[in-house]
Amino acid sequence: MGIVVMKFGGTSVADAERIRAAARRAIATRKQGHQVVMVVSAMGHTTDELIALAKGITDNLPKREMDQLLATGEQVTISLVAMALEELGQPAISFTAGQIGMITDDVHTKARIKSIDVRRIHEQLEKGRIVIVAGFQGVTEDGAVTTLGRGGSNVTLVAVAAALKADMCENYTDVDGIFTADPRIVPNARKVDRMSYDEMLELASLGANVLHNRAVEFAKKYNVPIHVRSSLNTNKGTMIVAETETMERIVVSGAALKDKLARVSLRNVPDKPGAAARVFHTIATHNIVVDDIIQTLDESGKATIAFTVEMGDLDDAKRVIGRLCDELGCQAVFEDHLAKVSVVGVGMRVHTGVAERMFAALAKAGINIQNITTSEIKISVLINRDQAKEALRLVHDAFDLGQKPKKSPSKARAKKK
């Protein structure tokens, strides 16, 4: 008996049949005595189709008008979902972001939510209706339509759940939950029952594609538990929750692979203040997203600045960095055959030997590590792309991720790694 917010992504509302399935699911939850809010995305490929329409008009897409355009996708879905619920005998009402005062800043195409006025939602829930909210969109104080950027519908899910102080927040997708690794690559990958916000954040930025970081950050900030589960069955999925002490007993929660990486190295960069800043300012102004950064000094006092980028950004990087190196008098080297394998787990904070175990497994198979980056709860290695899938499987096995965690006894807190 509480408020449940359920989010259905684009594939879960792709056609009339799936919309009906989502509606039945919401009704089942309603019949358990809960008040139900649904957050829905645009149907299937609608957003792509709208973008194609705009590109038929101009190459230079004005952001305010793009938001006005794209927001129609979710508006179509909410009304169809409301109709499906009514058709099944369940009173329902749909709301655009504007209709529930989902106020954002005015940064079009990636706006941030400032506030939600939930009175109207509560009012309708009290009347026994299921409320359907358009995901991905907001409005400025002026009433201009905004969109929330990639993963925006999940941000809506968490924001609505937080504002309503919901008892449950469910993210319906086409997978069963979060896995210890991508099951398409690692056959014995296992669904994780519980995972902390921080682990999810690391995994998402390392290549796991289920929940976007902004939604998870929002959930962490407001301590909203997210249940990631399948819209195709009623199995329990993965609960993304605040970290608990028991979680630390599990050393590694998951492994991830980020494929298609390239490395850009600038050699003999003059070691002066501002050189690195100049490099990354140039990169940023060209909208090239940098993954990891490593800077080293050689004996002569010259620096090597290296960073990884997605393969899709490599051509841009070559052009920009080539020009920059001419100016700075340094040499650029580009490598386009790399991948990154990572392990993540809050247990690393209290367990030793994690890096060692990972490196040993790779060494045994003759996989050369080209670079290592770490955070408090993850270790990443850069390797050759043609060994990446094998490496992911090896690492997955090295930490026994295919088995239910043994829950190692809670030791005295030791320095990690």
Next chain:
Amino acid sequence: MGIVVMKFGGTSVADAERIRAAARRAIATRKQGHQVVMVVSAMGHTTDELIALAKGITDNLPKREMDQLLATGEQVTISLVAMALEELGQPAISFTAGQIGMITDDVHTKARIKSIDVRRIHEQLEKGRIVIVAGFQGVTEDGAVTTLGRGGSNVTLVAVAAALKADMCENYTDVDGIFTADPRIVPNARKVDRMSYDEMLELASLGANVLHNRAVEFAKKYNVPIHVRSSLNTNKGTMIVAETETMERIVVSGAALKDKLARVSLRNVPDKPGAAARVFHTIATHNIVVDDIIQTLDESGKATIAFTVEMGDLDDAKRVIGRLCDELGCQAVFEDHLAKVSVVGVGMRVHTGVAERMFAALAKAGINIQNITTSEIKISVLINRDQAKEALRLVHDAFDLGQKPKKSPSKARAKKK
């Protein structure tokens, strides 16, 4: 130098090329020094596609949700038109009905406009922008999306022009203006330069399909002149304006044909108070639209009640009236081969002999008149459908509508017909 409001219907914004053409047209007007507001409809068949989507979900379309759904059609167009203008170097901004406070009552699917807050439009016009407004839609005071019913974008055009006190209000269509008759049937039909609101209202309800009655009524109420013209050329079209005395010099302004009519006759209806009311109440509750009504009494004191309906409503009428006649003890007769030819002109108020001239032309060709209905400014006759097109041509010629009006000398006002 003033405010011009230009409306482009669905066919005039059906694809990227036509959107660009509409944008160029608006820019040309802007370059003449005017402030420009564009009102646009949904692209081509968008509305039909959205209705089909809804019908894939339910047969019982809930009106509030249908409005939420259909309003997306115009929202797509406004953003694309704004992009096209920007692409052509013209600053522009699009507004949904909600964004300019186009407040309506809450009668979903055929809402009536209560007020418009034009401050935001003026603000943007002052900045030199072209403002694009979504036609066909409104919002209730609560922020629910409404739509204005058939011809709704024209209602938006007139309402926006009235609220802005616009100097000109242009309705762009795929025809050159209002014609003395449908040129597909009457080869020598001629474009009318000026026509009064009342004449346009009669012609629209008699089968001319260019401007819907509600828009014309609105224009008449606020005395907004409408220029009906083609989006394919720059010719002058037809000005729909308040009646002037000169207009009365022209006896007949146009002729119209309403095809595909059926007549329903109830014979031997007991001549008691309430019998007719009962008949038309039954008809109305079944959403059957009645055209003309004729009631006659025979010597025995029994009444015959007859009325015409569109062919599309005949099957419903047969079912409903059949049942009713069983109850009332009267006989129903159905005729499904009829059509109505009409002539319209404010000059009828002051000229005599109009009916005579019309009937004589039909009699000479052996066309039998089955029924006559009149108003102050029109005469309609019901005839067999297979003679309808010939009748329209004959009537058109009888009043010399193919020639520029001769402007008969302004006589002393005489009783019409």
